[in-house]
Amino acid sequence: MKLLITEPTNNIIFGLYKAAEKQHDIVVLKAGVSIYQVLDSVKVDYFICETQQLTQSIISALNEYNIPTIVFGLGIDFPQKQLTVLLSEINPIILKNHNGAIYYLKPAAHCATWEETPSFDILYVAENTDDLPHLHKIVKEVTDKDYTLKIVGPVPLPFIEYVGNATYDEIIGLITVSKITILTTPTYVYDVAYRKKFAITTFKNEFFTASLDELTHYMMEEKHRNSAAKKANKIISDKDIYIARFNEIMEKVSCK
Amino acid sequence: MQIKNFAFLVNKLDNSHAMTTMTHNLNLLVLSNAEYSPIVFHQTSGKVLVYPQFPHMMLQHIWGYEGTIFSVDINTTQLLLNNCMRATRKIFYVFDLEWAHQGASQFGALSHIYQNPNIELLARCQEHYNILKRVWKKPIGILEDFNSEQLIKLL
Numbered sequence: 001m002k003l004l005i006t007e008p009t010n011n012i013i014f015g016l017y018k019a020a021e022k023q024h025d026i027v028v029l030k031a032g033v034s035i036y037q038v039l040d041s042v043k044v045d046y047f048i049c050e051t052q053q054l055t056q057s058i059i060s061a062l063n064e065y066n067i068p069t070i071v072f073g074l075g076i077d078f079p080q081k082q083l084t085v086l087l088s089e090i091n092p093i094i095l096k097n098h099n100g101a102i103y104y105l106k107p108a109a110h111c112a113t114w115e116e117t118p119s120f121d122i123l124y125v126a127e128n129t130d131d132l133p134h135l136h137k138i139v140k141e142v143t144d145k146d147y148t149l150k151i152v153g154p155v156p157l158p159f160i161e162y163v164g165n166a167t168y169d170e171i172i173g174l175i176t177v178s179k180i181t182i183l184t185t186p187t188y189v190y191d192v193a194y195r196k197k198f199a200i201t202t203f204k205n206e207f208f209t210a211s212l213d214e215l216t217h218y219m220m221e222e223k224h225r226n227s228a229a230k231k232a233n234k235i236i237s238d239k240d241i242y243i244a245r246f247n248e249i250m251e252k253v254s255c256k
Numbered sequence: 257m258q259i260k261n262f263a264f265l266v267n268k269l270d271n272s273h274a275m276t277t278m279t280h281n282l283n284l285l286v287l288s289n290a291e292y293s294p295i296v297f298h299q300t301s302g303k304v305l306v307y308p309q310f311p312h313m314m315l316q317h318i319w320g321y322e323g324t325i326f327s328v329d330i331n332t333t334q335l336l337l338n339n340c341m342r343a344t345r346k347i348f349y350v351f352d353l354e355w356a357h358q359g360a361s362q363f364g365a366l367s368h369i370y371q372n373p374n375i376e377l378l379a380r381c382q383e384h385y386n387i388l389k390r391v392w393k394k395p396i397g398i399l400e401d402f403n404s405e406q407l408i409k410l411l
Contacts, residue, residue: 118371118393148390152363160356160387166363 001250004029004038004067006049011168011187012087013050013072015110016249019242020048022111035061046070046253070253074098083253103252107186109194109241110172121219123178125171126153126162127185134202134212135159138182147219150174179225180218190240193232198225207232260411261323263295264349265332265340269312270302274328274351274402281402283309288404292411295321324411326378330354333369347410349378349399350388378410 002025008014020026027042029035029049035058038044044067049058051073062069070083074090082100095102122142126135135151139159142149151159152166152174166174172191175181181192181199192199193207198218200210210218210228218225238244264282269275282294286309296312315335318325324345327333333348340346348369355366370377370392377395379385388395399406 143390146390150391154360156359156361160353161391163355163391164358164361164363164366170364170367 001025001045002027002043004035004042004044004047006053007031009050009053011110012105012107014168015108015242016105016246017048019111019246022243023246039065039067046250048072068253070249071100083249085249101252103249105245105249106240107190108245109190109236110168111241111243119177119179120148120150121178122147122149122180122182122215123174124149124151124161124182125184125188126151126155126157127187128153129155129157131184132157134182134184138212138215141215145216145219150178179222180215182212182215190236193229193236194241196229196233198229199232206235258291259293260291261293261295261321262411263297263318263321263323263325265297265315265318265325265327265336267298267329267332268300268302269296269298269304269308271305276305278328278402279304279306279308281404281407285404285407286310289408292408297321330366330369333375337369337372337374345376346374347376347378347396349380350384350395351380353384353387 003020004027005017005020006029008017027038027044029038039061046069047062047067048070049072051071054071068082070085072085072087074084074086074094083103084098084100085103085105087105089104124135124138135157139149139161149161151157151162152164152171154165156162171188175188175192175197176195179198181188181197183189183192183199184202186203186205189199189201189205189207199208200212200215200218201208202212208228264278266275278296282296283306285292286294294310296308296310297315297318298312299315319339320342321340322342322344324347325336325340325343326347326349327336328349328351336343336346355361369375377388377393379388379395379398381398381400385395385398397410399410
């Protein structure tokens with residue numbers, strides 16, 4: 001199948017696009033390129049985009065060429081076949097007048113490939129500055145015990161261990177080569193569990209229960225770390241990866 | 257006697273603290289020991305406090321240089337990785353912990369420099385050594401302010 005997709009703007013949609021790439025012929029509609037120019041030269045089976053990327057010219061072109069569309073987020077109702085993918089439950093009142101089918105996308109693990117980097121002890125994925133109190137404590141503990149630590153995240157943090165912002169692929173790579181990943185948001189928890197790695201989380205989740213106070217214990221006890229990682233991996237199934245999620249989406253849109 | 261070739265790749269040969277100590281120590285080395293033949297390759301040059309007693313030339317002459325090459329910052333390490341095909345060793349002398357005060361930087365770009373298998377890291381002091389080991393990779397040693405005696409041991 002030939003899919004025309006717009007450039008992804010968030011990690012979840014990036015995960016789905018990577019999955020789509022493995023199974024289908026993908027044409028990317030780059031910003032600034034006319035959709036008419038693309039549709040005149042390539043026969044497209046489906047168009048995939050995010051609501052905020054829909055411009056008036058894209059909507060007109062899709063209606064004119066009658067291309068089935070998969071849209072992430074609620075937006076405009078198309079007259080042609082349409083599937084709306086939502087990342088969380090939405091009040092049914094809002095959906096009352098929505099014409100197209102709805103698919104609720106559950107979290108999943110990424111199927112990205114990465115460049116192998118040297119292994120180290122602890123990875124801290126800092127997604128915002130709320131992490132600072134945790135980080136001061138961890139950095140002190142890690143420095144005292146001579147563990148190796150890397151902090152990655154979009155906001156520059158005042159630690160020598162902060163090594164910049166990493167892409168989704170790079171973070172997956174770092175998770176794979178670290179002994180412990182510390183997560184403060186659920187974004188990567190499926191990825192850690194899927195790869196049989198161990199995480200300490202500061203939020204409630206079905207995979208990991210260890211707290212930050214147990215960091216030293218889990219650094220010392222490889223067996224405990226591995227058994228917790230195996231336990232988390234048993235919860236996650238083969239259906240919890242983006243390839244399976246993408247296939248479900250395609251099944252749903254083609255059935256409609 | 258076999259002459260040991262090595263070179264420093266710098267941005268600007270001028271009167272900054274780093275360049276003055278480098279020139280001073282390389283002068284000491286060449287005047288006391290004929291076994292070592294250093295060259296400094298620079299992108300630009302400025303006023304110098306200590307006159308160099310060794311060859312120094314523009315960066316474009318480095319492409320065929322055979323010997324150990326030291327870079328002194330991220331920019332020159334990038335040049336070292338991309339341009340010096342015949343270098344026998346590529347050593348990044350981490351004179352400053354640049355990533356710590358760069359603000360929003362990309363992990364991929366920093367990792368390509370600091371964790372590159374073709375680059376050996378060299379720390380400036382014990383504290384920097386510990387930081388580099390903890391964050392990136394284990395440095396090959398310590399070179400305090402281009403100290404000529406320590407430099408000899410590394411070559």
